[in-house]
Amino acid sequence: MTIRQNEFENVNMREDNKLEKALLVGVFNDQSDSGFEASLAELSELARAAGAIVIGQVIQRHPVSDPAFLVGKGKIAEIAEQCITHEADLVIFNDELSGSQIRNIEKAVSCKVIDRTFLILDIFARRARSHEGKLQVELAQQQYRLSRLTGLGQSLSRLGGGIGTRGPGESQLESSRRHINRRISVLRKGLQAIVKQREQSRKRRLDNELLIFAVVGYTNAGKSTLINRLCDSDLHAADQPFATLDPSVRRLLLPDKTDVLLVDTVGLIRHLPHQLIDAFRSTLEEITRADAILEVIDCSQEDLTSRLTVVDELINELGAASLPRFYVFNKIDLLTKSQLREKQDSLTSEGQRNGSIFSRQPLHWVSAETGEGLDELEQNIMMFAQNQMLSVKLSIPYREMSTLHLIHRYGRVDSINYQSDYIEVSAHIRYSHYQLLRPFVMLAEKCEEM
Numbered sequence: 001m002t003i004r005q006n007e008f009e010n011v012n013m014r015e016d017n018k019l020e021k022a023l024l025v026g027v028f029n030d031q032s033d034s035g036f037e038a039s040l041a042e043l044s045e046l047a048r049a050a051g052a053i054v055i056g057q058v059i060q061r062h063p064v065s066d067p068a069f070l071v072g073k074g075k076i077a078e079i080a081e082q083c084i085t086h087e088a089d090l091v092i093f094n095d096e097l098s099g100s101q102i103r104n105i106e107k108a109v110s111c112k113v114i115d116r117t118f119l120i121l122d123i124f125a126r127r128a129r130s131h132e133g134k135l136q137v138e139l140a141q142q143q144y145r146l147s148r149l150t151g152l153g154q155s156l157s158r159l160g161g162g163i164g165t166r167g168p169g170e171s172q173l174e175s176s177r178r179h180i181n182r183r184i185s186v187l188r189k190g191l192q193a194i195v196k197q198r199e200q201s202r203k204r205r206l207d208n209e210l211l212i213f214a215v216v217g218y219t220n221a222g223k224s225t226l227i228n229r230l231c232d233s234d235l236h237a238a239d240q241p242f243a244t245l246d247p248s249v250r251r252l253l254l255p256d257k258t259d260v261l262l263v264d265t266v267g268l269i270r271h272l273p274h275q276l277i278d279a280f281r282s283t284l285e286e287i288t289r290a291d292a293i294l295e296v297i298d299c300s301q302e303d304l305t306s307r308l309t310v311v312d313e314l315i316n317e318l319g320a321a322s323l324p325r326f327y328v329f330n331k332i333d334l335l336t337k338s339q340l341r342e343k344q345d346s347l348t349s350e351g352q353r354n355g356s357i358f359s360r361q362p363l364h365w366v367s368a369e370t371g372e373g374l375d376e377l378e379q380n381i382m383m384f385a386q387n388q389m390l391s392v393k394l395s396i397p398y399r400e401m402s403t404l405h406l407i408h409r410y411g412r413v414d415s416i417n418y419q420s421d422y423i424e425v426s427a428h429i430r431y432s433h434y435q436l437l438r439p440f441v442m443l444a445e446k447c448e449e450m
């Protein structure tokens with residue numbers, strides 16, 4: 001199946017290739033109260049990542065009842081004035097806008113208007129490299145577009161049915177909708193084929209049966225840098241939102257010479273568009289197939305707990321909450337000793353107050369940049385991996401020699417003694433392989449190191 005290039009690409013690039021000047025608009029209301037400042041600062045980061053220069057911001061401090069514009073008439077006038085003064089190319093709203101709101105505001109301020117969701121989708125489109133990533137992003141964009149079409153108003157729509165609602169007389173709206181729906185179904189089919197392929201390679205990976213750790217966290221937390229440092233790899237890492245879109249797997253050699261796999265995942269952000277979560281679901285579900293999660297948190301950030309909540313909510317939504325979790329607080333090199341102590345104390349006391357995991361779980365404080373704390377993290381990963389293993393003594397008849405190959409493949413052979421009529425093997429195997437080797441087991445016990 002051939003799939004056309006994404007028609008959304010570079011959608012907010014100026015024709016002369018210059019950076020666009022963007023004015024930000026935030027609405028301060030009760031629900032977004034606590035994270036408002038952080039969320040607006042993040043919007044500015046996102047705008048820059050999309051190739052725009054932020055020339056100012058307008059904040060609506062009081063909720064407005066007029067849903068046609070989201071902000072009050074006075075604010076609309078202020079936005080229009082600022083657009084003229086700063087020669088803005090576009091206005092970016094921090095809140096989601098409906099199709100009709102976008103059109104109303106565009107008309108009133110005479111400038112291109114987009115919302116946070118559109119902006120994030122645009123950044124994803126710029127970053128997508130793999131075939132799958134490109135299809136996923138375009139699927140999310142087309143769904144966004146479909147949901148914004150309805151704002152065009154009833155007068156343009158003939159969806160009510162009846163004579164004249166099909167064929168040459170159909171409205172612009174309806175034909176756009178049909179065009180988008182057709183495209184969506186092509187994209188879905190393309191993605192299904194890729195998921196099938198992935199199932200095959202997962203089966204192969206399961207054959208190798210290495211423990212899998214999904215590295216999950218807020219965007220820019222340092223997930224890829226951490227993997228690079230631990231695995232001596234060269235995944236793309238950069239100081240920008242959504243540097244990673246496609247999941248990659250790297251092998252970590254532990255001090256006891258066993259290997260585990262670390263899976264890098266797409267970074268998360270507050271108000272991650274639901275269209276993206278849907279489109280990336282099959283990729284995100286890789287997390288649920290891991291044996292454990294390494295949750296990476298940038299501890300130099302002020303809004304640390306709200307970022308943690310965003311990540312935890314997605315892990316819950318995916319149904320991966322019961323997986324064992326390592327909390328890895330990264331970037332400690334950016335804090336002074338006393339700032340670090342303050343953060344550690346506040347997390348522990350907060351944990352004790354609301355009974356959260358932090359009061360019970362050992363937390364890892366590391367720097368993927370300098371390597372500080374990584375030895376201890378590796379030790380803990382190793383202990384966890386050993387925990388998943390059984391120490392066994394096997395007696396294998398010579399006619400069952402092929403079993404030796406199985407043990408090499410599924411576990412770690414510690415010693416082999418060739419006796420006169422059987423082979424005596426001491427090994428570490430995964431619990432899940434116990435049944436397979438059971439006929440030969442003389443002794444099995446949980447590992448000492450646990």
Ligand SMILES: Nc1nc2c(ncn2[C@@H]2O[C@H](COP(=O)(O)OP(=O)(O)OP(=O)(O)O)[C@@H](O)[C@H]2O)c(=O)[nH]1
Nearest residue numbers: 220221222223224225237238242243244267368369
């Ligand atoms: N000072 C410092 N910077 C770090 C550390 N770890 C990562 N960084 C920097 O943080 C930025 C983001 O790192 P990435 O590894 O790309 O972050 P990520 O979590 O993979 O981000 P996404 O893929 O966008 O979700 C890069 O500029 C890194 O160099 C750290 O321990 N200390």
Ligand SMILES: [Mg+2]
Nearest residue numbers: 223224243244
């Ligand atoms: Mg990354």
